[in-house]
Amino acid sequence: MKYLFTLLAVGILFTGCKNEGNGNQTEDAMEENPYGEGKNVLEADSLDIDIQPISHATAVVNWGDATFYIDPVGGAEAFEGKEKPDFILITDIDGDHMNVETLQALDLENVHIIVPQAVHDELPGEMDDIVRALENGATTRVLDFFIESIPMYNLPEDDPDSRHPKGRGNGYVVEKNGQRLYIAGDTENIPEMRELENIEIALIPMNMPYTMTVEDAAEGVLAFAPEKVIPYHYRGEDGYADVEKFKELVNEGNKDIEVELLEWYPDREE
Known part of the structure; x- marks a missing residue:
């Protein structure tokens, strides 16, 4: 399923966004359509995406010669x-996703942070x-990666007491050479x-009462059918x-979806 989106042009480092929030923006960083208008073509030699769990919602992703961190705490x-990150993705304000002290302790020279x-x-x-702040639905570019902000929220959407109201946090789809990684963040089956x-790989949460049940997570995954799904953020x-x-529920519904179980809780006592 590996597809390559034809790009409009090779821009400067960290170019392009649409409908972004009030983060660091400049006119020459704007791009009307960062994906381009061309047709999809098959990409035969895509690179492996290596996901290294750190804990709970925190991971290091090595993708070709680039590295990025997810929710570093x-x-x-x-x-x-670990390799120094080229960029960092942060999904939400909760302490298991955002930690200022951790960010300040890292070497952030020439590192872009998407939030x-x-x-x-x-x-x-x-x-x-x-x-750089992204609103839900916005897209930006870092190096050769296109990053789209996907809503993440609890249901029902109009719950005034929601732990994760719609519009506050971001899930992300990260794309390069037609490969697409989905990082769901704290969401339900929305x-x-x-x-x-x-979607080639999806990171999907399942912990109550913060995100969704195992059954709801499986139902959601079966709906969009990624090539591989990795459960994370599953301590409730x-x-x-x-x-x-x-894993059993997903494979009962679609045997072609690979479910990979990684060790997100190294200090877990059985």
């Missing part, structure tokens, strides 16, 4: 021996030059997730979600 020591506006509002001003297409108020059951 745990201090600099959590990333010892929701709510996260941007809580980051120190000295980070403004490297932070329409925007079910309607995704051509009552312990750990049954990821083996999740």
